Amino acid sequence: MTERDATPDPKSVRILIADDDPGLLESLRQLLSLEGYPVHTANGGGAAIEALRQESFDLLLLDLSMPGLGGVDVLRFMRAADLETLTVVVSGNSTVEDVAGALREGAHDYLKKPYEPAELMATVRNALQRKVLEDTNRAMRARLEQSERLHRVIVNNSPDIVFILDADKRFRFVNSRVHELLGYSRQDLLETSVLDLVEADERDKAEYFFDQARNRQTHLRSVELALRPARHSRTRRFFEVAVWPAGAGETHDHGGHEALTYGTARDITDRKESEAFINFQAYHDLLTRLPNRALFRDRVDVAISHAQRSGTRLAVLFIDLNRFKVINDSLGHTVGDRLLQGVAQRLQDCIRKGDTLSRFGGDEFTLLIPGLADNDAAVHVADKILESLQAPFEIGEHELFVGASIGIAIYPDAGDNLEALIKNADIAMYREKSTGRTGVRLYSPEMGGHPPQRLQLEQDMRRALDRDEFHILYQPQIDTHSGLMVGVEALVRWDHPRLGLLGPAEFIAIAEETRLIVELDRLTLRTAIREILHHNREGRPELRLAINLSPVLVERDDFVEDFLGILGETGFPPDLLEVEITENLLMSDTVDTVHKLNRLCAAGVQIAVDDFGTGYSSLSYLQKLPIHTLKIDRSFTHTICQEDEACIVNAIISMARGLQMNIVAEGVETEAHRDYLQRLECPMMQGFLFSPPAPLHALLTNGDLVAATATCQ
Template sequence: MIGFDDEGEPRAEVRILLSDDDPRMLESLRGLLSMHKYQVDTAAGGRQALEKLKREHYDVLLLDLAMPDVDGHEVMRVMNERKMPVLTIVVSGNASLDGIATALRAGAYDYLKKPYVPEELLATVNNAVRKKRLEESHKVIQVRLNRSERLHRLIVNHSPDIVYILDDHGRFSFLNATVGKLLGYTPDELLGVSLLDVMEEDEQEKGRYFLEQARHPYDEVRSLEVALRPKFPGRSRRHFELVIWPMLDDENPSHDGGRYHTYGTARDITERMEAEEFISFQAYHDLLTRLPNRALFKDRLSIALTQAAREGHQLAVMFIDLDRFKVINDSLGHTVGDRLLQAVSERLQNCVRKGDTLSRFGGDEFTLLLPEVRDWESAAQVADKILASIRAPFKLDGHEIFVGSSIGIAMFPSAGTSMDALIKNADIAMYRVKNTGRDGFQLYTPDMAGATQRLQLEQEMHRGLARDEFFVVYQAQVHAERGELLGVEALVRWRHPKLGCLEPAEFISIAEESRLIVELDRNTLQRAARELTQHRRRFGNELRLSVNVSPVMVSREDFVESVLETLRQEDFPPRLLEIEITENLLLNDRQDVIEKLHQLSDAGVHIAIDDFGTGYSSLSYLQKLPIHTLKIDRSFTRHIRSCDEGACLVNAIVAMAQGLQMEIVVEGVETEVQLQYLKSLGCTVVQGFLYGEPDALDVVWNQAMSRSQGASASGL
């Protein structure tokens, strides 16, 4: 490319070819141009000039027209034919005017007559070089412009967004091809059409305000989420985010100094909005039945309570539970169970009014909010309608399924004034129906609360066992004289998710009534045996394990087999297990119980009577049964005050046990006074808070080690 120095003279890289048949002319021109920093090459005639032009690049050609081999006209013809980008200056002495005119028409830049004036020739060459530079710069700029235009056109037409320009009336003056992919229009179809006319009718007012605001030239970039109407009615509604920038058209000024156009993009956000709507729906609806879920039900109940309190009217909350659903679900499968829930929800929706809220509360439970009722009889009518609807058989996958429902009703304000109270009391009333025959409804009354709390705790115990909420703590059993840890008693605890850590007194009676005590006893024995086996393998220390079992567990036919199988599974030696039973179990002198205890004893298991002296029984069983240990209840221990009368019973029990050659374990030892007295009686094993509260096995073991080290140090 041609370049110039700081003074405007061409730089040395400008190449000039001289073509003439006169050697003296060639040398004269070469000398003159070389002095002015041009690179000069010569050709002795037209033929040689063409050969050099074909092989090499030149910027300027100084050409004589009259040459014997190939004249200048022929050289220019070949150059034009081959589109050689060389500026030609004709330098001739005897050319005719017609010849000169022909050369100029053929593309010659200028003409100089021989003999030439050096200054004139240099000026002509410099001008030619400048022209050449401008032409090349123009070509470069044009190439860049073309490339930029192609790039921008490519970007615009392949943009995933609709790109458009609006005139000052809000009509399309340009659109890219993406509008066809997203809305079905060709760009030409929308030219001159208002953007408002492409918006859905319910969005046009919002769009009109948006465009009015956007026309202000000093406003920032604006955006709007709006629905645009596809060309074909069958296509679904499409949502777009419009972004627009006002711009001034200076090339077409109006009376106020300029015309304002709007450049903008429209991004399809339909999938995003559908996803957001689905997430929102999922957060507040049950996906199986499409009904409101627990969260949405509570939200609407909260609003209804505020309105009912303000306006002084009643409302009703119903808790609806399907009868026999679990049996159907287990026998016919979850697919049929899900379809049944969907069919039930459809029938329930046909029983409620517009404005009522029906929700799937969880599992096979539904709740219904009647936000305004005259009295409870109005709610009862709805309940009757629901019962009749659910009683009708369901036909699913070739099965005719019969299912009933139990409904509890809680009225505001008589059954509660808070959201949680109404839901809880409707649930209580529903369980009253369950317990009295099912397939009916019941209004909540205050006298239901106590019985229902026990029922609720029973249900929570079921869930707690399934969720592994029960765990075992241990209380140390210590040698009275040596302070050595001999064994531990396993005590069950319940880590209730709402009530915290519960002790057995708070749930054992319910477990026995509901027969859950069997699973609880098995769980406790298995967990304790496993943990003591791990302890034995870790420390090499054999601790005795005492576990209390309930009369319900002992009365089962598989009691002995269950205990021994658990020991085998957990690799726990039977000789280290002590089963504790209460003396009330032996009250009726039952032969089956006697046989089971003998079987366990024969297997190596020790039998202990727990809380000895607190029950009603004959002492004769002590001779009939394989009893190894008597445990003195803490109620006797706490009366020990050195040697007062309260200690007499303990003294008598110890003497009897020693006479029968049984081991004594004294519970509830909390003070040194009690310990010293028991030692004086010859008691060998004690347990109680004096040696720490019940805790994890590692904690009990570490406490025992600390006591042992302390005793050794004091002995030194």
């Protein structure tokens, strides 16, 4: 039987879905129905058991956590009733205990919520293929005495290795697929133990599995094993091995019959390699094959824990290449990528086996040296790295030279946690880089908390305010019902003469630390009001303006007088202005904050909470403070189509309705986001689906396009 033959006609399949979430039941039903599968649903474990009593099903998609009778209870019922329905658990419970428990109770496969539709359909198809093979094997055993020839035709055309073992685990039969997949002749394997095909490091696991599988009381029926190919092939291959003891009346342990075990082995090498590659991608930089930032952080955390217990020291080195940007810009990214690979190889040649070298990003590398004897040892490694980079790199027809600036932070002198060590190594590196030379610098407390580049950015910002280097872009806020742009949010950008266009994330933190944010916020407010007023007079009198204000500005004693003074000077209608503040400001819940916001509200200004739901404050402030709007943070919107994440957005919208507040969903970037929010009747949306931040005149010119994007179905 080929893989294609093992796929049943969807109309001939009976599928039951059991879950206590009506929304999920309907979603799964629709998804499977689109593929042509007849689907029955059961709301909860009790309903599932009743359906299984009354009808037979080929496949059960089962949730574990349900009130009353849960998924495990359903599995136990099926085992007691000896039902042949194949079960795939679809659940948010993803711990090892949950997965192992479900498999022990008879589940065929396990799929974690939230799932991708394609992943679900692939799992369903694989399960149904498995069901067909199981049914075929059962029928084959029943007809074995009647038609040995038909039996061999079916088995030898199976996509899997099909075999029969005797009581000593020796092959009594194996189909020709074993030669195609492992290179063994069928005759060579007869009377050979199946354990001889298992890789040495998995022999104990395999022996335990086959011993247990002969016990009719156990539900251990499948296992993943690495099987050893014939001598001419050294490639390690992985198989899902499933076995079934011979049925009662066919064979037995005593008398004139043998105790046989039937089995199949499905080649899952491609799947295992894909899983390994995905795991490698998650923790490694694909260009250099080095650990990435995530894996490096994990290694540093482990090293710090060990150093704390043993009283030893460790070093974190921050390595920044000199002249790389010049090479990359002049010769292209292909040459730049090959240069980074060459640098990574030389750096690896300089370190010990227990050290961790990571590509931190761009042309930056980090190095962890645990078990440090003294500070000089770290400096010695850094000097060795610099020496290794002195020789030119031969990249194609180019002979390239790069150097490096290296900063070193020693635990515990330069910090007792991951963030402090990386930050201080970075500071030391920038201090060395500012000298214009290739070299090494050991961090010392005298260097302070700001690398030279940060100090330079602060100085540039002071000049930028005088030179009008800041400008405002706007992002439209769309009325969900009408699809019209009813407001805009003002977003500040910095046209830096040397670094190019900078977004708020690159300079707002510095502005707040230096208190330059006060002047910047005032400038942003005046500029935005002036531009909105111009267009209000040109035919958009109802266009609303939303603007973010820093807590640094709001906490000033003269905040309200200054703010209302600007409105009075410009003549801007207060009821068209919405001030966005963060939850961090509201967490203080001081009397002074409440008083200031009440004064703004009394003047007609609307108050919005930006990035709502990302803080950890008590929700009591929603009733204590004059808040009109909640802005759902983009991180929640981005995961809105995942069932276990969407509930957060549902809850926020429901809560806002109950408190009679407006809602704006930020980060709407796909039609799926938009459609979901429309179904929830979220009143307003904002995001790249409608428009990226743009000049105001461009948004008003393209207003019809924005409206079309908002209303298309």
